[in-house]
Amino acid sequence: VADDAYVRDIYEASYRRLVAQAYAVAGDRVEAEDAVQEAFARAVAAGARFHRVDNPEAWLRTVALNVIRRRWRRTRLFSSLSPRLATPTDVPGISEDHVAVVAALRGLPFQQRETIALFYLADMSVQEIAATLGVADGTVKSRLTRGRTALAELLQTTVEALGG
Amino acid sequence: VDDQLQGLRADVEANVDVPDFDHVAARADRVRRRRTMVASAATALLVAIVAVGVTRSFDSARTIQPVHQPVPHVDRKAARVVLAHPGAYVDTDASRVDGHGDVLSEVRFGTVVGAHGACSGTTRSTALRWLGANGRTTAWLERPRPLLALPNGFVVGALPAGCRTGAASDGRAYLVDSSGVPRGITWAAGAERICGPQPRDPRCRYDVATRRGSLVTETHLPAGAVLLQSAAEGMMWARSGDARRIYWSRDGRSWRSRATSLPAEAMEDASAAGRCAALAGQTTLEYTSDAGHTWHSRDVSEALRSVRHSDIDWTVTRSGDLLGVTEVVGRGDVLFRSTDASWSHFVETHVHTGFGLARPAVEGGTVYVPDTNGFLISNDNGVSWQRTPPLP
Secondary structure, eight states: OHHHHHHHHHHHHHHHHHHHHHHHHHSOHHHHHHHHHHHHHHHHHHTHHHHTOSOHHHHHHHHHHHHHHHHHHHHHHHHTTSOOOOOOOOOTTOOHHHHHHHHHHHTSOHHHHHHHIIIIISOOOHHHHHHHHTOOHHHHHHHHHHHHHHHHHHHHHHHHHHTO | OHHHHHHHHHHHHHHOOOOOHHHHHHHHHHHHHHSSOSOOHHHHHHHHHHHHHHHHHHTSOOOOOOEEOOOOOOOHHHHHHHHHSTTOEEEEEEEEEOTTSOEEEEEEOSSOOOTTSOOOSOSSSEEEEEEOTTSOEEEEEOOOOOEEEETTEEEEOOOOGGGOOSOGGGGOOEEEOTTSOEEEOEEOTTHHHHHTTOTTOTTEEEETTTTEEEEOTTOOOOTTOEEEEOGGGSSEEEEOTTSSEEEEESSSSSOEEEEOOSOGGGEEEEEEETTEEEEEESSEEEEESSTTSSOEEEEOTTGGGGSOOSSOEEEEOTTSOEEEEEEETTTEEEEEEESSTTOOOEEEOOOOOSSOOOOOEEETTEEEEEETTEEEEESSTTSSOEEOOOOO
């Protein structure tokens, strides 16, 4: 019960922040919330081991990202055989501009989207992202540059489409 | 962009409701029992929508005229401009590898196509690059289209209806043969309307040698099933939404099935290639190597003692070898493979990518995983791997 209380405090403080980050990576509110809840469930299941984690929120973020990546790993294979028919879900209540941002993020390759989400929504440095993803600093910078450029073009296209 | 991304975070945080923690605690009980959740709301939603979509497409009306398509015009000069662009990259989600190990890559720069079907902003920023297993390459300008890998070539589908500019070629699918040459398709009656825009429809059949496409209208998937292997490999495999039942069929009309006897907590997924298939738990698998005639159960936990593993994603190859992807703490994703037919020993491979390992895909005798700007390909069931060459 004590373990649960410890995780519950972190849950109350971090849930929304982690969902925002996962939402940018997954591009889908349901999938993002599912991944974050899975991370907290694993934290509860880890019991005392979770107490020894230096940065609980970073641990939870890593688990949630792994859940999303693993799901991507599976659905990627599946989508190569079947047409994409699913409609992603957005967070109700957010502005149309931000719905457009998430729609544009969905258009980026997974690794670019993941890098941009960690940089902008998790406030992580290039070095921290490189360590988290297991890639070189230069790779992170390249993904950020390329992703940001593509995102700007996608957002421009969206604005033009809305403007008729 | 920077401001909008920063604003997105604040907006999402302000609009997300925090569910009752008791739900998380209950979920943790299940994690304690199994360590991993098998199903998720998002996956279930995806499976349900695809199942409905496939069922609906089966009810579509047929056209009746056979159609001979002209040889597609290709612009190789403009493709070289795309490939040489400093911002060019390979979209591995859209690219495909065929059963010979040939690769058809979608290369693009600048504006990208949305993952859910939005059109490209320009018509000259994407190209298809064919890479033969023999090292030969060719490329041509092409807008993003649905691609299908075959045992010996590819189908390039018609442009989505909303993305066409009015040119007749926009609405035509075509084949790419085993030499990387685009070829027109001669469609059997009623096939083009279904298979042109959706070449991956399970009712569609292709013969690269005769350049023909046809529609087997009686083909259907069992209700709620997810396709694991298309008919191009000689038989079809599918799994139920919860992966506890696997289906197989030679003609796509009559199906046989087998439900696993593994406990629900142990179940992970199903995998199939050629005549081999497996219902996979973490360390226990039920498998067939003779197209479902006989099934065996095998516990590989002892064989995996040399592999430090967490959750494992299993892939069975056409020759019956077993590949697993797992995450090792501190080292990221690791791919290991069986070294004998009885799966009594596994060894790690040296396959590493820039962003973690996707579960290997199998097409004919080829096994591959996506990497940044290309693929890692094995034609010997995971023993040796070749990285596709970089863009010029």
